[in-house]
Amino acid sequence: MTSTILQTKHLFKHFDGVKAVDHLSVSFEKGKITSIIGPNGSGKSTLINLLTGLVPLDAGEVIIAHSLHFTRVKSHEVAGFGLTRTFQDVRLFEQLSVLDNILVVLTERGVFASLFETHGTLHLAQAEEVLKKMGLWEKRHSLAINLSYGQRKLLEIARVLAMTRSARTGRAADIIFFDEPFAGLFPEMRKVVVSVMKELRAEGRTQILVEHNMELIRELSDEVVVLDAGELLAQGVPNEVLAKREVIEAYLGE
């Protein structure tokens, strides 16, 4: 039994006349890991940026859970719809400590309330849980800017995890975009990320993954979406899609 949770209709975006996403209609199934693959410049990152409101759409529609229709996605609203993401070039709050990077996601108070309240023990416990899971608890007092590249990637995933634990924005995150989460990670760090993604799937959350490593794609994906020049080339279960002639041609070149 499957159901669509996120859908695009005739999504269109061009940059200076170059079509980055060209009338793309694609849907993502609830609770599955869907990998988006395609050659460089095929529109994978642009698609994620459009869906999270980082880049405004030129035309088309985004539909969340069949009921919310958007022709404009605003980045300050996406968290309220249960969407969250990581970035290809890791983006953290550099001047905050590792712990605060997580707490600021879990809690936020206005100026007056914040003078009288500190972090609830619940929030500290949640932060401890996600940081321990990512192996960053020992580093909790370092500033994010001082972390190694791999630790930064893990912290970004920890932040996503925190958003799946918190309903502060009205809704805990249940659609997660991972933009190349494995790039540049050591094998043991990769294993941590793989197990986190599998756990999130077991919790019933929808994950959309942009990745180049075919081995990881085969291991993790329930579905694969292939983009080429901003258009949908193929969609389906990994073994079938990855065996298609046109996919191999587009992806591997000549």
Add this chain to the structure above:
Amino acid sequence: MDIVPQLIANSLIAGSIYAILTLGFNLTYSTAKFIDIGFGVETAIGGYSVFYLCKTLGLPLYFGIFLGLFCSGLVSFLAYRFIYKPLRARKASGTVLLIASLGVLTALQALVAILFTSQFQTLSGLIQANRVFELLGGTFTAVQLSIFCTVLILSVLLAFLLKGTLFGKAITAISDDEEVAKIVGINTERVMGEVFFISGMIGGLAGILIGFDTGIEPIMGLSWLLAAVVAAIVGGIGNLYGGLVGAYLLAFAENFGIWKISGEWKMAIAFGLLIIFLVWRPRGLFPR
């Protein structure tokens, strides 16, 4: 008579006013990332609010100061809410926002002049006696001493707000990466509105203190703002504590500069310092 102790005292007093203004200026700069010229007018708003409430209406002084701070905070918040926020939502560049804030300054100082005439006013009549102290050959008044103390208290308060509270962490997150702050669900617009309110109060506080020390006039904002911008750039723009160093450095340069040359050169010294920094150390002493 040796003039050096008095020059030091004067530098510390001027530097303290600059420091208060620079704290307020850097607070909005580090979150909203544009040079808010409109911040300057909050000095006149604060000063004239106290002037009107206490001198004209005869309200008690502390009540008047409290309301004056609230008024300047509110004006700053409204400028954000109705001018800067819509422009930022349209992804206006820093230059557009700077020009819009220049408009805010010009319009509001004209409004103050219409309401209170453009005559120079002083608040000093509101306090009975302004005691004069002498220390190591330099003299300063009770008002000037309280200006110096204000810097200390304000710095500690802001440090606590930014490092110790949830609100401060949200401010830091926004100043690091506003886009990501939005995506992780921080209410960036509310936080920024509150930041503008606080910075407006700081500007108003400086204006009130200036009113007690020397005096206020509607067009006072721009020259004080320019001093704050120079101090902020010297200290490393957006860096709150760098700005404090910049403020005192600027004041010492100005006051010791006019030791041997005429006082009209004060502004030239400030901008000379700015040019030196922009050419040789454009990111300031403590870059963020």
